[in-house]
Amino acid sequence: MINQLSWKVGGQQGEGIESTGEIFSIALNRLGYYLYGYRHFSSRIKGGHTNNKIRVSTTEVRSISDDLDILVAFDQETIDVNYKELHENGVIIADAKFDPKKPEDTQAAMYAVPFTEMATELGTSLMKNMVAIGATSAVLDLDIQVFEEVVQEIFGRKGQQVVDKNMEAIKAGYEYTKEQLGGAETMQLEKADGQKRMFMIGNDAIALGAVAAGCRFMAAYPITPASEIMEYLIKKLPALGGTVIQTEDEIAAVTMTIGANYGGVRAITASAGPGLSLKMEAIGLSGITETPLVIVDTQRGGPSTGLPTKQEQSDLMAMIYGTHGEIPKIVFAPSTVQEAFYDAAEAFNLAEEYQCPVIMLTDLQLSLGKQTVEPLEFDKVEIRRGKLATEALPEIDNKGYFKRYEVTEDGVSPRVIPGMKNGIHHVTGVEHDETGKPSESAANRIAQMDKRMRKISNLKFNTPIHKNAPHEEADLLIVGFNSTRGAIEEAMGRLAKDGLKVNHAHVRLVHPFPADEMMQLVQSAKKVAVIENNATGQLANIMKMNVGSHEKIHKILKYDGNPFLPQEVHTKCKELF
Amino acid sequence: MATFKEFRNNVKPNWCPGCGDFSVQAAMQRAAANVGLEPEDLAVISGIGCSGRISGYINSYGFHGIHGRALPIAQGVKMANRDLTVIASGGDGDGFAIGMGHTVHAIRRNINITYIVMDNQIYGLTKGQTSPRSAAGFKTKSTPAGSIEQAISPMELALTAGATFVAQSFSTDLKDLTALIEAGIKHEGFSLINVFSPCVTYNKVNTYDWFKENLTKLGDIEGYDPSNREAAMQTLMQHNGLVTGLIYQNTERKSYQELVSGYSETPLSQADLKLDQAHFDKLVAEFM
Numbered sequence: 001m002i003n004q005l006s007w008k009v010g011g012q013q014g015e016g017i018e019s020t021g022e023i024f025s026i027a028l029n030r031l032g033y034y035l036y037g038y039r040h041f042s043s044r045i046k047g048g049h050t051n052n053k054i055r056v057s058t059t060e061v062r063s064i065s066d067d068l069d070i071l072v073a074f075d076q077e078t079i080d081v082n083y084k085e086l087h088e089n090g091v092i093i094a095d096a097k098f099d100p101k102k103p104e105d106t107q108a109a110m111y112a113v114p115f116t117e118m119a120t121e122l123g124t125s126l127m128k129n130m131v132a133i134g135a136t137s138a139v140l141d142l143d144i145q146v147f148e149e150v151v152q153e154i155f156g157r158k159g160q161q162v163v164d165k166n167m168e169a170i171k172a173g174y175e176y177t178k179e180q181l182g183g184a185e186t187m188q189l190e191k192a193d194g195q196k197r198m199f200m201i202g203n204d205a206i207a208l209g210a211v212a213a214g215c216r217f218m219a220a221y222p223i224t225p226a227s228e229i230m231e232y233l234i235k236k237l238p239a240l241g242g243t244v245i246q247t248e249d250e251i252a253a254v255t256m257t258i259g260a261n262y263g264g265v266r267a268i269t270a271s272a273g274p275g276l277s278l279k280m281e282a283i284g285l286s287g288i289t290e291t292p293l294v295i296v297d298t299q300r301g302g303p304s305t306g307l308p309t310k311q312e313q314s315d316l317m318a319m320i321y322g323t324h325g326e327i328p329k330i331v332f333a334p335s336t337v338q339e340a341f342y343d344a345a346e347a348f349n350l351a352e353e354y355q356c357p358v359i360m361l362t363d364l365q366l367s368l369g370k371q372t373v374e375p376l377e378f379d380k381v382e383i384r385r386g387k388l389a390t391e392a393l394p395e396i397d398n399k400g401y402f403k404r405y406e407v408t409e410d411g412v413s414p415r416v417i418p419g420m421k422n423g424i425h426h427v428t429g430v431e432h433d434e435t436g437k438p439s440e441s442a443a444n445r446i447a448q449m450d451k452r453m454r455k456i457s458n459l460k461f462n463t464p465i466h467k468n469a470p471h472e473e474a475d476l477l478i479v480g481f482n483s484t485r486g487a488i489e490e491a492m493g494r495l496a497k498d499g500l501k502v503n504h505a506h507v508r509l510v511h512p513f514p515a516d517e518m519m520q521l522v523q524s525a526k527k528v529a530v531i532e533n534n535a536t537g538q539l540a541n542i543m544k545m546n547v548g549s550h551e552k553i554h555k556i557l558k559y560d561g562n563p564f565l566p567q568e569v570h571t572k573c574k575e576l577f
Numbered sequence: 578m579a580t581f582k583e584f585r586n587n588v589k590p591n592w593c594p595g596c597g598d599f600s601v602q603a604a605m606q607r608a609a610a611n612v613g614l615e616p617e618d619l620a621v622i623s624g625i626g627c628s629g630r631i632s633g634y635i636n637s638y639g640f641h642g643i644h645g646r647a648l649p650i651a652q653g654v655k656m657a658n659r660d661l662t663v664i665a666s667g668g669d670g671d672g673f674a675i676g677m678g679h680t681v682h683a684i685r686r687n688i689n690i691t692y693i694v695m696d697n698q699i700y701g702l703t704k705g706q707t708s709p710r711s712a713a714g715f716k717t718k719s720t721p722a723g724s725i726e727q728a729i730s731p732m733e734l735a736l737t738a739g740a741t742f743v744a745q746s747f748s749t750d751l752k753d754l755t756a757l758i759e760a761g762i763k764h765e766g767f768s769l770i771n772v773f774s775p776c777v778t779y780n781k782v783n784t785y786d787w788f789k790e791n792l793t794k795l796g797d798i799e800g801y802d803p804s805n806r807e808a809a810m811q812t813l814m815q816h817n818g819l820v821t822g823l824i825y826q827n828t829e830r831k832s833y834q835e836l837v838s839g840y841s842e843t844p845l846s847q848a849d850l851k852l853d854q855a856h857f858d859k860l861v862a863e864f865m
Contacts, residue, residue: 030865198864208860214850216841217656219649236860238839241848245656248682252649255642259622259653262640263661264846267653285643373864378857383850399586399636417846418620418638418654419661426633428641437588437633 003058003190006065007136009129010051010082011074013044020072020129021052023154024136027146028056029199029372032192036061036486037370038563043224043308049077058190062336062371062486066567069187070139071108072132074115076100083108091187093135093177095128111135111180118172127169134173141186144170198373202340202366205373206296207232209344210268212381215294216242217267219256221249221275224308225364226298229270250278254295258282261292262427264417266348270296273315274305280323283357285429287327290405290413290452292351296344296360298367299482301561310561311364313482314534316542319359320511326449328411328456330354331511333361335466335485337373339508340366345381346462353386354455355412361510363533365483365563388415393422401425401435407447411454456512464514468492469503469521476500476573477525479518481507481539483563484531490566495573502573507539515546528553529573535559581610584619586636597748597774597785598628598695604751605664605693606635608758614662622651624667624676627702628695628774631666645676648683648692655690658844659834662762666693669710670700673729677709680731683767684738688833691761691768694731695748697776698783705779715782730818735769736810741827742768743809745820747788748775757823766832773821795822804828 009020018039025035036055042048055065068085071078073094080103083092088107094100096112113135119127130151137144147170155162200208207229210218216237220230234244242265247253253269260267271279276297286293299315301307319331330350334340343360351358393416396402404425406413413434416423426436431448433439466485469477476495480488485506495502505521507514522528522543530540530553537555544550556572558564584606592598609619619637623629625644632639638661642650651665665683672680672694683692699717700706706719710731714723735743742764746754754772761768773788793816795801801822802808809825834840841848 196865198861200864204864211860212852212857214848214852216845216848216850217653219653238837240852240856241839241841241843242845243656243837243840245652245686247649248678251646252679252682255646255649256653256656258642259640259650259655260657260845261653262650263620263654263657264844265657265848266850267657281643282646289640376861378852378854401586417658419617419658419844419846421615421617424616424636424638426639426641428633429643430641 001188001190004065005056005070005140005187005189006053006068007056007070007072008051008053008068008082008085009072009132010049010078013042013048013050014046015074016126016129017050017052017074020132021054023147023150024133025054025370026199027150030149030196031146032194032197033057033189034060034372035199035370036064038064038365039368041309049081051078051082056189058192060372060374063490063566064563066565070136072136073100074128079103091139093132093139109184111177113173113177113180115173118176119169122169122172123165127166130166130169131173134170135177137170138174138177138181139186141188144174197375199370200337200373201228201368201370202337202362203228203298203368204232205337205341206270206344206360206362209341210348211236211240212378213266213345213348214383215266215268215348216240217260217265218244218269219247219253219260219267220244220269221247221253221271223272223275225300225367226270226272226275226296229296250275251282254279254282258286258291258293261351262418268294268296270298272298272300273302276315276318276322283329284323284325284327286357287323287329287452288429288431289427290355291427292355293357294347294351294360295357296362299361299363307561309364311563312533312559312561313363314538314559315361316510316534316538319361320542326453328354328356328452329359329511330356330456330459331359331361332461332509333481333507334366335482335506335508337366337371338376341376342380349382349384350461352388353384353412354459355386355415356455361482363482369483386415387412388417389420389423393420396422401437403434404436405432405434405448405451407434407451410458411451459512461509464509465517465521466506466508467504467521469505471501471503472524474501474503474525475527476576477503477505477521477528478531478569478573479505479507479528479539479543480531481510484533487564487566487569488531491569491573494566494570498574500577513542513546518543519547522547522549522552525552527576529556529576530554531556531564531569533558533564578613579610579615581607583616584609584636586634588634590634591630592627593778595777596627597697597776598631600748600751600754601693601695601772601774602631602634604754604758605631607755608762609637609662611755611759612762619662619664620654622647622654622663622665624671626668626671626700628666628668629671645671645674646679647671648676648679651690652683652686652688655688656845658846660844663690664693664762665690666695669694669696669698670708673709673731681734681738684735684740684769686833687741687766687830689766691758691770693758694769694771695774696771697774697780699776699780701776701779730813731771732818732824733810733813736806736825740769740825741766741830743825744768744770744823745772746770747773747792747821749785750821753821760823764826765828765835766830791819793820795820795824
């Protein structure tokens with residue numbers, strides 16, 4: 001019996017690799033297992049190696065695993081590229097069609113199963129992925145009935161015959177492989193708890209969080225790995241009266257979102273690095289006009305087009321400092337899918353309360369990694385609109401303008417939306433006075449600049465740092481942000497076994513940086529390891545700027561396009577001692 | 578009911594004396610009053626440049642954005658509040674150079690807003706460089722030997738992009754311009770009004786007199802039919818684009834707001850933000 005399994009299916013893009021993984025994982029998720037799936041794909045539609053690595057566990061998992069139990073291969077390239085991940089008891093299940101060759105330097109077993117041939121015999125070679133699922137089930141000694149419900153849902157609209165054929169294909173793969181295995185030991189998974197849980201990608205959670213928070217408009221331009229957010233919202237917003245506009249470019253997306261927020265609806269835009277670069281001027285407009293703005297940046301490999309389908313965390317500095325001039329801005333980074341949901345909802349509150357751009361930073365692994373999620377509590381979603389006027393406004397004398405930019409103690413001014421009587425004021429990206437009229441007076445400049453910057457000096461953010469710091473005096477503090485959390489958490493367990501006292505701080509609020517809280521954690525550790533997917537150590541540099549202790553802070557970097565594995569974090573941290 | 582005077586504020590424009598933009602401002606104020614708006618019902622969204630300042634000179638809600646982006650901002654405002662009257666405005670550099678992409682797409686999207694371009698064929702605020710509307714051979718600080726690029730024909734371009742309301746006017750024709758803006762506001766869809774608004778400081782070629790000599794009123798062309806797109810195109814080509822009046826209007830095509838599925842009849846800005854628990858539960862179940 002095993003309580004954890006790592007399964008990978010690979011082949012050429014466009015061959016149904018994704019749906020094989022999808023059917024396999026949905027069925028197991030429904031049995032109550034916790035899953036974590038990560039897709040390796042390229043920026044093309046057909047061809048090129050792709051794979052989907054899925055981890056199945058009886059407890060929550062948030063990282064891809066170090067090694068592999070089962071590799072399902074639709075071509076030789078899949079074997080050649082991935083076999084080294086297989087541990088010695090691992091199994092390769094390959095389509096007999098391409099006459100698979102097992103590399104000499106692996107202990108793993110290999111079974112050639114005629115996926116394509118059996119599928120073709122049953123009617124169409126398209127069902128070869130079903131045969132592969134059946135073959136996997138044989139190795140896992142899994143009752144193939146668990147797939148029936150999912151197959152019914154996916155193919156039901158094509159008629160019962162199609163459903164039956166697909167189930168037959170699964171059965172054929174199962175029986176053939178069972179025979180091949182003979183008496184060989186299977187990898188039987190421990191029974192899961194049978195709880196129904198959500199199975200979703202980070203982008204789904206962000207979009208759902210936006211809906212829950214009352215977002216009713218999105219303007220966006222398609223880009224990997226952000227498009228799922230707009231695709232979800234265009235499906236769901238019409239039922240709520242809202243909509244999504246796919247704009248002509250990234251600049252239109254952000255400026256339309258600014259216009260919509262100014263107009264009084266909660267609106268969002270989402271993109272990745274190249275899009276964010278184009279949005280920079282408009283982010284400054286939101287800053288100086290104090291117009292709420294929610295932007296999601298799903299980081300991917302940069303610069304320029306970079307590695308568009310690969311993991312990276314290299315937009316950090318650009319998101320904190322991006323736009324010319326100086327504005328108040330809030331940048332935060334969820335580290336799990338659950339957090340992505342709550343954070344997306346909270347982003348709208350912060351944008352309205354502080355009347356400034358709010359950037360929600362994710363990374364490709366968090367945005368696209370599909371995982372089992374503990375129930376989301378809708379009650380926890382609050383709607384707070386800050387100083388937005390909701391009552392009738394007092395009359396203003398003789399065309400006097402409403403003081404939309406009134407200098408206040410907390411820096412936040414009353415906000416009205418167009419259409420409100422007695423609320424007329426001007427909005428401009430030019431420096432302006434309390435009513436929004438352009439002003440170049442030095443005293444006004446200082447008053448308005450100070451007012452704007454003051455807004456976020458008292459920012460209230462729930463959990464600026466996710467802490468797991470059991471040790472008052474630690475040997476090591478590990479720091480990360482976004483999706484590295486899972487790998488760090490697993491590595492911590494191993495480091496503890498090595499006898500090290502390790503604390504973990506995952507930065508959730510990136511800007512304004514929670515310096516005081518981080519300072520305490522740094523001071524109580526002998527060494528600090530900052531784990532990040534970039535080449536320059538951007539978070540480490542921000543740490544140094546904010547908390548000093550330069551000599552203690554070590555950068556552990558990975559920028560080859562792949563997520564950190566727990567074992568990499570473990571090894572690199574150990575090397576510090 | 579508000580008169581045009583109520584659309585005046587107490588800000589003194591920083592335009593040069595004699596600038597064509599003064600008349601455009603007056604025409605907008607009159608049109609707003611004539612169609613029965615109250616100042617708070619109107620949002621003027623403008624770009625950057627001399628003309629972009631116009632949103633600050635009208636007593637209404639106004640948003641002076643960034644260079645070239647008046648249109649996407651204006652479309653966002655309208656999508657948020659379909660009951661507002663939204664006018665986007667700016668210069669020819671704003672709309673036909675840096676913001677040209679948005680102009681073409683706003684035209685084909687057909688959201689119910691009005692776009693007024695103050696076309697002076699020059700960059701004024703940056704003190705006299707060539708514009709995409711400058712004629713070939715036009716000498717400016719950035720084209721000392723004369724422009725060697727072809728001028729854009731915005732009206733022809735609008736027709737090919739699928740515009741449903743295309744009009745052109747001259748800033749001194751206050752009455753005609755006011756009537757066109759009114760018609761544009763009333764039009765159910767995107768209305769584009771290009772206004773020749775002479776720059777008295779930097780454009781010594783396309784002057785008031787030059788326009789008076791070269792412009793043809795469509796009203797003077799016998800049998801001109803603004804519902805005929807093909808004839809509109811021909812007329813524009815025959816007159817090198819130098820015509821004024823309603824060039825084309827398509828009253829059959831529905832606006833974006835009418836076509837978009839599920840779009841709320843009441844302004845989104847007034848929507849109840851709270852989702853009910855049952856709706857949320859249904860969304861959650863789809864992921865199980």
